[in-house]
Amino acid sequence: MRFFRLFVIGLLFIGFSRGETFQQVLDRALKESPYIKSLENTRKVAAGEIKGAKLLPNPELSLTFGRLYSQTDSGVALTDFSISQPLMLWGTRKYAVEKAKVFQKYMDAYIETLKREFTGQLYIKFFTALYMLKSKEIAEKNLQISKNTFEFIKESYSLGEESRINFLRAKREYEKAKMEYQKASLEYEKALKELSATAGFDVSSVEGKLSRIPHLKDINPDEIPSIKALISQIEELDKNIRLQKALAKPQISVEFVGGEDPVDLGKYEFGIGISSTLPVFNRNQGEIIKSSAKKSALQQELIYRKKQISSRITSIKKAFQLYKKQLNTVENEILPQLEEGMKLAEESLSLREITPFEFYNWKREYIQTLLYRFELYYQIHSAYGEYIKIGGAQ
Numbered sequence: 001m002r003f004f005r006l007f008v009i010g011l012l013f014i015g016f017s018r019g020e021t022f023q024q025v026l027d028r029a030l031k032e033s034p035y036i037k038s039l040e041n042t043r044k045v046a047a048g049e050i051k052g053a054k055l056l057p058n059p060e061l062s063l064t065f066g067r068l069y070s071q072t073d074s075g076v077a078l079t080d081f082s083i084s085q086p087l088m089l090w091g092t093r094k095y096a097v098e099k100a101k102v103f104q105k106y107m108d109a110y111i112e113t114l115k116r117e118f119t120g121q122l123y124i125k126f127f128t129a130l131y132m133l134k135s136k137e138i139a140e141k142n143l144q145i146s147k148n149t150f151e152f153i154k155e156s157y158s159l160g161e162e163s164r165i166n167f168l169r170a171k172r173e174y175e176k177a178k179m180e181y182q183k184a185s186l187e188y189e190k191a192l193k194e195l196s197a198t199a200g201f202d203v204s205s206v207e208g209k210l211s212r213i214p215h216l217k218d219i220n221p222d223e224i225p226s227i228k229a230l231i232s233q234i235e236e237l238d239k240n241i242r243l244q245k246a247l248a249k250p251q252i253s254v255e256f257v258g259g260e261d262p263v264d265l266g267k268y269e270f271g272i273g274i275s276s277t278l279p280v281f282n283r284n285q286g287e288i289i290k291s292s293a294k295k296s297a298l299q300q301e302l303i304y305r306k307k308q309i310s311s312r313i314t315s316i317k318k319a320f321q322l323y324k325k326q327l328n329t330v331e332n333e334i335l336p337q338l339e340e341g342m343k344l345a346e347e348s349l350s351l352r353e354i355t356p357f358e359f360y361n362w363k364r365e366y367i368q369t370l371l372y373r374f375e376l377y378y379q380i381h382s383a384y385g386e387y388i389k390i391g392g393a394q
Contacts, residue, residue: 019133019205022126025195029122033200036118039111046104053096057086080259084275087254090246099239106232112225113391118198120389125198127381129191129206132184134374139177139184142367146170146177149349149363153356166356173360210377213324214384216317217392221306224391230302237295241288248284250276309390316383323380330373338366 030036064080088096153170156162196203221227255273345362348354 019207020203021206021208022123025126025199025203025206026119026122028201029118029199030115033118035200036115039114043107043111046100046107049100049103050097053093053100056088056093059083059085080257082255082257082273084253084255087252089252090249092243092246095239095243095246099236099243102232102236102239106229106236109225109229109232113229116225116391117389120385120387122195122198123388124382124385125191125195126206126208127210127378127385129188129195129203130208130210131374131378131381132188132191133206134210135371136181136184136188138367138370138374139181142363143174143177143181145363146174149356149359150174152349161352162356169360170356210374210381213377213380216320216384216387219313219392221309224309226391227302227305227309230298230305234295234298234302237291237298240291241295244284244287244291248279248282248288250279252276312390313387313392316387319383320380323376323383327373327376330369330376334369335373338362338369342366 060083062082062084150170150173153162153167157164157167192203192205195206222231253275255275256270257273258270341362345354345359349356349359
């Protein structure tokens with residue numbers, strides 16, 4: 001019986017199937033995903049804000065046409081005009097530009113936050129598909145073992161060397177293995193569809209090493225995009241408060257006026273005037289109070305977010321250590337014993353020293369341990385995907 005040896009050899013090729021790697025899927029998604037394209041278009045909003053803040057207000061033109069009537073004259077046409085240019089005094093233009101630039105910093109950090117979340121989700125979906133592929137490959141090998149065992153027992157039964165109950169048990173195990181393989185195939189196809197939906201294009205197959213454990217790098221919380229976005233929001237509100245205080249002061253406009261002399265028709269008079277708002281009611285005070293309240297709220301949220309992220313990173317690192325410890329036990333202690341046991345079970349079944357029932361118990365425990373090993377690797381990659389979402393990986 002060579003099926004167990006063939007099974008072990010087949011496992012060595014797990015992870016070398018043809019398909020797209022995560023880096024290939026990610027690179028393509030960052031270029032083709034409609035979601036990523038929408039984020040890049042959103043970035044243009046900040047550029048528009050800066051351009052608008054740098055420009056002076058448009059001048060205002062006023063034209064007046066009229067007719068002067070008297071008892072002896074039917075009327076004389078009169079024309080008056082004025083051009084008024086608002087001035088950006090008290091640093092209003094400077095504060096508006098600074099606010100717009102800070103808004104751009106916020107948009108950059110906000111978009112980077114969403115891109116990290118997208119990358120983390122894509123990472124989880126990819127390694128879910130890869131895990132399902134490994135599960136399918138193990139199910140296929142399990143099917144081959146069950147088939148070979150069934151054929152061996154079937155032949156022995158036909159020669160009268162095996163009981164009918166063992167023949168029926170072997171047949172049932174074979175049918176069960178076929179259903180498990182079909183289920184694993186469906187789960188893999190489902191995972192590919194979910195990966196394709198996230199990536200924004202069709203991914204027909206994946207490849208990679210599930211056993212390659214990523215490294216968790218230490219990060220500065222202030223460098224996490226979501227934290228940088230909050231800091232920029234606070235800074236933007238501070239700039240807005242300064243802008244509103246400047247706007248609360250009298251706003252000056254320079255005016256150039258001209259009009260036709262009503263006595264000496266055909267001649268025009270010109271002059272320069274200055275107009276100003278009167279900050280009697282100080283309507284900007286409401287915006288200042290609102291911005292100050294938002295700033296205080298965001299400062300408290302910043303403290304909360306930093307603690308929350310720090311807690312999540314600690315949990316991920318603890319999970320990493322736990323999964324790696326369990327993997328070490330499975331790979332260095334449990335699996336070697338089960339592999340040795342499977343070889344003995346194979347030989348013993350061939351010599352009729354154990355029953356098929358005992359052999360299937362060994363096989364079932366061995367297959368379940370292999371699946372558990374890959375599940376531990378999958379849990380590590382899932383945790384790493386959450387780490388990417390936080391902003392802990394480039």
